[in-house]
Amino acid sequence: MSETQPTNAAVKRKGNGSKYLFLFLFGLVGGAVATVMAVRALEQRKDHFPDSVMHLQQWHLGQLKGKAEQNRCGATDTLPHLKSLRMLADDLDPAFPDLKDDPRFAQHSAKMRAALDSALTSPPVSCAGVTEVSNQIGEACKACHQDFRG
Numbered sequence: 001m002s003e004t005q006p007t008n009a010a011v012k013r014k015g016n017g018s019k020y021l022f023l024f025l026f027g028l029v030g031g032a033v034a035t036v037m038a039v040r041a042l043e044q045r046k047d048h049f050p051d052s053v054m055h056l057q058q059w060h061l062g063q064l065k066g067k068a069e070q071n072r073c074g075a076t077d078t079l080p081h082l083k084s085l086r087m088l089a090d091d092l093d094p095a096f097p098d099l100k101d102d103p104r105f106a107q108h109s110a111k112m113r114a115a116l117d118s119a120l121t122s123p124p125v126s127c128a129g130v131t132e133v134s135n136q137i138g139e140a141c142k143a144c145h146q147d148f149r150g
Contacts (some may be wrong), residue, residue: 050095053088057141060085064134073127082123085137086116099148108144115140 060081067077092109099105115136124130 049091053091053095057085057088060088061134061137061141064130064137068127068130068134071127073124073130075123075125078130079120079123082116082119082133086113086120089113089116104147105144108140108147111143112137112140 063081064078064085067073067081089109089112092112093100093106096105115133119133119136124133
């Protein structure tokens with residue numbers, strides 16, 4: 001035998017480590033893909049309505065505050081956001097059906113609607129008025145969140 005040719009014993013000693021590493025990585029990737037698919041399927045079953053109502057209210061309230069900061073407080077700038085906030089306030093009770101019988105929640109949602117009704121009855125015509133209305137709405141939100149979000 002020559003030194004350049006491997007012996008049968010040397011060929012047999014070659015391990016299966018690369019096969020096991022490949023199978024391990026394949027299983028790891030497959031498990032990760034299956035986990036992502038399962039989490040997304042569970043997320044799709046979740047009711048997104050309560051979060052959507054809260055996000056929209058937060059956006060419209062932010063727009064009102066932004067208008068006051070930009071000194072754009074005319075009725076055409078603020079009324080659309082006040083109307084949208086009032087419409088969304090009607091969705092508070094249906095968005096949280098498990099809280100509809102809680103008197104604290106009913107009080108908070110009624111306070112929110114009252115603040116918006118008052119703002120729509122006599123719309124703010126100055127930036128100070130818009131800031132005051134925004135603060136009233138923000139306080140109504142904050143009080144409810146303190147009671148129910150912890």
